[in-house]
Amino acid sequence: MIAERWLNAALYLALLAVPLAAWALDEPFVITLATKIAILAIAGVGLNLALGLGGLVSLGHAAFFGIGGYAMGILASHAQSYTPLMQSPFLIEGTKSMPVIWLVAIVVSAAAALVIGALSLRTTGVYFIMVTLAFGQMLFFFAISWPAYGGEDGLSIYVRNGFPGLNTLDPIQFFAIAFVILSLVLILVSRLSRSAFGLALDGARQNVARAETVGINPFRVRLVAFTISGAITGLAGALFADLNRFVSPSMFSWQTSGEIMIFVILGGVARLYGPLAGAMLFILLEHFLGGISEFWHIYLGLVLLGVVLFARGGLIGTLSRAAAPHD
Numbered sequence: 001m002i003a004e005r006w007l008n009a010a011l012y013l014a015l016l017a018v019p020l021a022a023w024a025l026d027e028p029f030v031i032t033l034a035t036k037i038a039i040l041a042i043a044g045v046g047l048n049l050a051l052g053l054g055g056l057v058s059l060g061h062a063a064f065f066g067i068g069g070y071a072m073g074i075l076a077s078h079a080q081s082y083t084p085l086m087q088s089p090f091l092i093e094g095t096k097s098m099p100v101i102w103l104v105a106i107v108v109s110a111a112a113a114l115v116i117g118a119l120s121l122r123t124t125g126v127y128f129i130m131v132t133l134a135f136g137q138m139l140f141f142f143a144i145s146w147p148a149y150g151g152e153d154g155l156s157i158y159v160r161n162g163f164p165g166l167n168t169l170d171p172i173q174f175f176a177i178a179f180v181i182l183s184l185v186l187i188l189v190s191r192l193s194r195s196a197f198g199l200a201l202d203g204a205r206q207n208v209a210r211a212e213t214v215g216i217n218p219f220r221v222r223l224v225a226f227t228i229s230g231a232i233t234g235l236a237g238a239l240f241a242d243l244n245r246f247v248s249p250s251m252f253s254w255q256t257s258g259e260i261m262i263f264v265i266l267g268g269v270a271r272l273y274g275p276l277a278g279a280m281l282f283i284l285l286e287h288f289l290g291g292i293s294e295f296w297h298i299y300l301g302l303v304l305l306g307v308v309l310f311a312r313g314g315l316i317g318t319l320s321r322a323a324a325p326h327d
Helices: 002-024 028-053 062-081 098-120 125-144 171-194 196-206 208-213 218-244 254-267 274-290 297-310 314-323
Strands: none
Touching: 002 028, 002 171, 002 274, 002 314, 028 171, 028 196, 028 218, 028 254, 028 274, 062 098, 062 125, 062 218, 062 254, 098 125, 098 218, 125 254, 171 196, 171 218, 196 208, 196 218, 208 218, 254 274, 254 297, 254 314, 274 297, 274 314, 297 314
C-alpha cells in the first residue's frame, strides 16, 4: 500500500533525524537510545524473516543474539589482555576490529542456526517453539557456567572496538554504523522476500502440500531462511554488546527472545519495517515509563494485548489503514 510506504519512509527518516538533532543539541543519551533502537530493530528484522515470511515461531532467537554478543566479547577480551584464543594447531588471536568481529558473529551464528534449524524444523507448531526455546536455555546455562568469560557476572570490554576511519566512542558515529547496517539488512530482507526464494518460503508457509506438489522442498527453504535469520540476529547481538561494552548470559535468556518477538508483533508480523516500529515503541515505553515505575512491563503488556486483539497488522498495518481508509 502507498500509505504503508510513506509510513515506512517516515519511520526511517525519524530514526535518522532524531539523533542528528540530538547531536546538534549535544544530547548524547538520545543518540544512544536511537542506536539501541536501530540495533534491536536489526534483531527483529532477523526474526521477522523466519516468523513473518516463513511462519516459524521461534522462542530461541536469543541463542543467536547471545552468540553474536559473546563472539564480540571473547575476541575483544583476548585482544584486550593480549592473549591468543588458541596457539595450536594454529594461532588465533583476539581482535578489536569491528568488521572482523561482525564476520565471526555472522558465521558462528549462521552455523548455530543451521544446526538448531536442522533439528528443530523436523517438528512443527508448539513442538518447534519448545525446541528452539530449549536450545536458547541450554546456551544460557552454558554461559552461566563458563567462568573463563565471566560466568554469570558477564564480561566487560573497557574500550569499544574500532572501525576504520571512525571514532566509535563518538555516539553519533557509532549510531551511523548501526543505521547503515540496519539499512543494508532491510534491503537484503526486502530483496529476499520478493525473490523466487521468498515466494517459495511464503508458499511453504501457506500450504506445505501444495508447495511440495510444485517441486518446493519446504524443509530446505525453511532451513535456509532460519539460517539467514540467525545470522542477522547474531550480527545485532555483536553490535548490542559493543554498544554496552558488556556481554552477559542474559543475552541468551528466554526474556530476550520474547522481547525480540515483541518488536515484531508490535510493529506488525511480516511487515518489513514492523520491527523498527516495534523497537521504537518498546524503547520509548522503557525510557518514559521505566522512570515512573519499575513495573513498566505491565503497561507494555497492555499495549501488546491491545495490538494483538484490535490492531490487525500491528502498528504499521493499523496506522497505514488509518492514513488511507479507502486503500
